[in-house]
Amino acid sequence: MPLRFPRPLPPYLVLALLFATSGLTWGIWIARIPGIAGQLELSRTDLGAMLPAFSVGALISFPIAAAATGRFGTRASVRMFGILRGLTFPLLALAPNPITLLAALGVSGFMHGGLDVSLNAQGVEIERRTYGSILSRAHGSFSIGALVGSLGAGFAAQAGVPLPAQFLAPAALVLTMFALLSHRLIDDEAPGAIRAISPAPIAKRRWRGVGIPPRALWGLGAIAFITGIGDEAIADWSALFIRQDLGAAPLVASLAYALYSLALVIGRFSGDAISKRFAPMLLLQAGGAMAAIGLLIGTGFNAPIAMLIGLAIVGFGFSMIYPILYRMAGNTPGVARGKAMATMATIAYLGYLAGPLIIGPLASAASLRFALFSVGVGCFAIPLIGWLREPRPSETEAPTTSSFAPDTAPEPNAYSL
Numbered sequence: 001m002p003l004r005f006p007r008p009l010p011p012y013l014v015l016a017l018l019f020a021t022s023g024l025t026w027g028i029w030i031a032r033i034p035g036i037a038g039q040l041e042l043s044r045t046d047l048g049a050m051l052p053a054f055s056v057g058a059l060i061s062f063p064i065a066a067a068a069t070g071r072f073g074t075r076a077s078v079r080m081f082g083i084l085r086g087l088t089f090p091l092l093a094l095a096p097n098p099i100t101l102l103a104a105l106g107v108s109g110f111m112h113g114g115l116d117v118s119l120n121a122q123g124v125e126i127e128r129r130t131y132g133s134i135l136s137r138a139h140g141s142f143s144i145g146a147l148v149g150s151l152g153a154g155f156a157a158q159a160g161v162p163l164p165a166q167f168l169a170p171a172a173l174v175l176t177m178f179a180l181l182s183h184r185l186i187d188d189e190a191p192g193a194i195r196a197i198s199p200a201p202i203a204k205r206r207w208r209g210v211g212i213p214p215r216a217l218w219g220l221g222a223i224a225f226i227t228g229i230g231d232e233a234i235a236d237w238s239a240l241f242i243r244q245d246l247g248a249a250p251l252v253a254s255l256a257y258a259l260y261s262l263a264l265v266i267g268r269f270s271g272d273a274i275s276k277r278f279a280p281m282l283l284l285q286a287g288g289a290m291a292a293i294g295l296l297i298g299t300g301f302n303a304p305i306a307m308l309i310g311l312a313i314v315g316f317g318f319s320m321i322y323p324i325l326y327r328m329a330g331n332t333p334g335v336a337r338g339k340a341m342a343t344m345a346t347i348a349y350l351g352y353l354a355g356p357l358i359i360g361p362l363a364s365a366a367s368l369r370f371a372l373f374s375v376g377v378g379c380f381a382i383p384l385i386g387w388l389r390e391p392r393p394s395e396t397e398a399p400t401t402s403s404f405a406p407d408t409a410p411e412p413n414a415y416s417l
Contacts, residue, residue: 011126012134014184015119018082019138020145021177022115023261025089027149028170029108030235030257032093034243034250035157040098044240044368048360050098051236053105055353058113059346065117066342074125075185077118082178085111086171093167113349120326121341125188127327133275136323140268143319147261154254217340220325221347223284223382227321228351229358230291230314233375234260237359238298238311241368248304259308260315267319280324288382290317295376299369317379322348 009017037047061081068077088107095101123135149170156166235257243253275283291314298310325348329340355375362371 009181009184011122011184011186012138014181015123015126015134016138016141017181018078018177018185019119020141020148021174022082022085022112022119023142023145023147024149024170025085025145025174026112026142026235027146027151027257027261028153028166029092029149030146031150031153031239031254032157032163032166033236034239034253035163036092036095036101037240039163040095040101042098045360045364046098047236048356048363050102050105051356052353053102054109054112055232055349057106057109057111058116058349059353061110061114062117062342062346062349065114066339068114069118069121069341070339073188074118074122075182075187078115078122078185079178079182081111081115081118082182083175085115086174086178089171089174090164090167093163113345117341117345120345122185122188124326124341125186129186133327135327136268136271136275136320139323140265140271140319143261143264143268147258147265150254150257150261154251154258157254158251217329217343219385220329220344222385223288223321224325224344224348225351225354226288226378226381227291227318227325228348229355230295230351230375230379231318231348232352232355233295233359233372234311234314236356237363237368237372238307241372242304242307245368246302246304246307252304255308256311260311263312263315264319267316268323271320271323274320275324280328283320284324285383285385285387287317287319287321288379290314291382292317292376292379295372295379299373299376321382 033047036042042050065077065081068080072080085108088104088111091104092101092108095104119138120135123138127134153166238256238260239253242248242256243250294310294313294315294317296310297313298307300306325344326341329344359368359371359375362374
């Protein structure tokens with residue numbers, strides 16, 4: 001039976017709650033990577049070889065999620081992947097050996113990736129309907145969930161709570177939230193639902209299939225790839241760096257992703273207002289530069305506090321990049337919304353996939369400090385991309401409005417890259 005509230009929850013608030021629920025599982029997993037690695041006695045090289053299975057699973061799910069959103073609508077897709085995410089989440093903690101953990105990572109990544117595409121596609125639909133700019137706050141809600149999850153997992157580990165219990169209880173919450181709340185999202189398969197409509201000349205160039213993305217998404221894709229590598233570096237390796245290389249306690253190590261998530265929360269909840277004042281490409285460039293500086297600070301000093309401060313700076317830098325990328329891609333003329341979301345997610349997860357394959361060998365050959373330092377240097381490529389490209393009006397001028405009229409599609413080049 002659907003959950004009843006005194007007043008119906010608006011779709012944008014439901015979306016934020018579901019983003020937060022998804023973030024909760026992500027934060028728990030990130031915080032407990034050192035514990036799971038220790039439980040299975042995995043070396044850094046082993047861990048670096050296994051973590052990409054999560055991204056591989058996500059990559060497989062993206063075209064499936066895009067097809068599901070096109071056939072059944074984003075609301076039904078969110079409900080399906082959310083429930084499946086809850087059902088499969090405990091597998092990560094229940095794996096008795098590296099082989100089963102590898103399989104659990106692939107399954108978990110598949111569900112997480114499909115949910116990621118579905119939630120962002122629903123967010124773009126909500127923005128196009130009546131509620132204006134909400135994606136940045138929705139991503140901020142994900143970060144709140146990740147913050148709560150990582151802190152909760154850290155305290156649970158410190159208190160000696162068994163590892164399976166740290167995953168089973170949140171899984172029950174995920175199932176409840178998606179089963180009871182997803183029906184309150186916008187039904188984009190209902191009569192009168194808004195569809196992306198492009199002018200005839202652009203429609204002739206409509207992208208079909210799952211091959212090379214349209215040229216309009218190439219610049220966005222390059223930024224998504226670099227951000228994926230950086231985000232993966234923070235998520236999978238920062239706690240290990242603080243715990244093993246800097247000798248901090250487990251609770252201090254769990255603060256790594258918690259502070260990063262807190263910075264993401266602050267940046268994303270202010271991002272919708274900031275995006276009204278500054279051009280999207282300028283914000284992307286500034287975010288990349290901040291991320292680079294933060295990682296250089298964190299790895300430049302041999303102290304946990306320096307790394308924690310650096311991670312907060314990285315979080316501020318990365319906070320608005322994904323919301324801006326999804327918004328720009330979701331409103332690219334001639335590209336179906338589900339495919340645009342899947343394209344951005346696919347390229348970002350290629351970065352997640354490449355991250356462990358780069359960082360693991362670098363950490364083994366030199367040091368984890370050097371590997372994270374190298375990622376920081378690579379983040380300077382984000383502002384470089386914007387500087388090398390020929391500027392367009394949408395990249396050099398702030399949007400004149402923060403929302404779409406409920407019955408109209410955006411101007412063709414409002415968010416093109």
